[in-house]
Amino acid sequence: MAKNFSTRQENYSQWYNDIVIKADLAENSAVRGCMVIKPYGYAIWEKMQSALDKMFKDTGHSNAYFPIFIPKSFFSKEASHVKGFAKECAVVTHYRLKNSDDGKGIIVDEDAKLEEELIVRPTSETIIWDTYKNWIQSYRDLPILVNQWANVVRWEMRTRLFLRTTEFLWQEGHTAHATKDEAIAETKQMLNIYADFAENWMALPVLKGTKSPNERFAGAIETYCIEALMQDGKALQSGTSHFLGQNFAKAFDVKFLSKENKLEYVWASSWGVSTRLMGALIMAHSDDNGLVLPPKLAPIQVVIVPIYKKEEQLAQISEKANQIKKALQKKGISVKYDDRDTFKPGWKFSEYEFKGVPVRLVIGPRDLENETVEIARRDTLEKEVLKITDIENKVEHLLEQIQKNLFQKAYSFREDNTYKVDSWNEFKEIIDKKGGFLLSHWDGTEETEEKIKEETKATIRTIPLDNNPEEGKCIYTGKPSKQRVVFAKAY
């Protein structure tokens, strides 16, 4: 099944597509730009969701749900917001179909035109702030810490499975605060949660920082982001957290009475990660043998494959395998015992390898005799034969090791592909030939960023938060600069 797929070197984007399709993560649907997330892919997303959801709840947030449709008039209330999203909105204009006059099909009933068109949400700030207006009167009503898990639609020109689809799944947090400082603290807290999730669950090292004005969210005062480096040397924005100031409060007239009995506008944040994280996960760790998953997000952490000649042998092996399965499950490890007789062991090995299952246990007649089991790890493809005693602790330990190793590998890759660059020629050379993160000085102007983008396709991915101030000269204009920023080509 998973034979004949591309390698990263041959064709990186084909390699990515092959993994998504052949590892059964997702496929294209009958609707242009929209994907079907298949059970195996969705299981990974569910693991991401539950880990993130717990982190949100642990920091005081609650889930709620707002409509998928937004009245057009709401949408246009915040000027830069509408400007940023107008070009990619799906619009509902009618609410009824009818049979066509020639009886051959079904058409839109022109009599059923909506008084006011509805926008399919590309994000929910407007409908949520219109709602918050009714929820907030006094400082006692604040803060509001709400998240929603939802689908959104952005009508993109070019789509790629998980990385950019017309409809995608995400979570969007929308918070309301009495003070500016509190809203900024919330924005930063959520950024840290995203970074924590990326590094500890996805085994994906990320840079934390802010966006340049060019790349800022439409309607935000400041956009914070986490940026990760993919194996082809391109950057992937993996999560954003926005400090919205009072922009939406002013647009929707959301005020509260402070302790001092003064009427003030509410301060806001919003933050989100999407199914794009699936793309990041795939591109961060996978190899030319297929998907590689960090144990903490793998739907199946351990697969057990029996090898046998006769039915009675299978019965003996199954007994042993089920014992191991139970012992592992007791430790909270997800195990699949694949005793299907319709596939041969070699076929199963390749299958689970391609699907990125972190650990494979093999039990055959030899193992029954010797009280052993063969254990193979997906990240390094190493195999060894272990005594079956205490196997659950050995497996648990190995899963932890794999999780660490994947992070370490991704981290070294990023280190090896991050360059301090001070000459424009070198900058162009590295961006063109190698890719990666380039740390260079920037004069802080939009014009310079635009020019660099035109000439090299590289953009400022982030202005790192943990930056050491350093006097220098802009890589492009030579004007004075106080810190380095991160340039890269981006997804």
Place this chain on the structure above:
RNA sequence: CGGGGUAUAGCGUAGUCCGGUUAGCGCGCCUGCUUUGGGAGCAGGAGGUCGCAGGUUCGAAUCCUGCUACCCCGACCA
């Protein structure tokens, strides 16, 4: 949305230029037997409105027109 390419069985493809038997092959699928420590072997079998809609023709996978989807490159973007 602009440029280029592709569309034939579940998947990959031959045939298309130059119209003419029953549209061929590999993988997969089904049945049976032999197999099982890295994608098994043999035998038999099923599966096709040739992307969709028109047109030209005695005759269209093949020629013409329109549409749709997908891939690559740009612009846009999480």
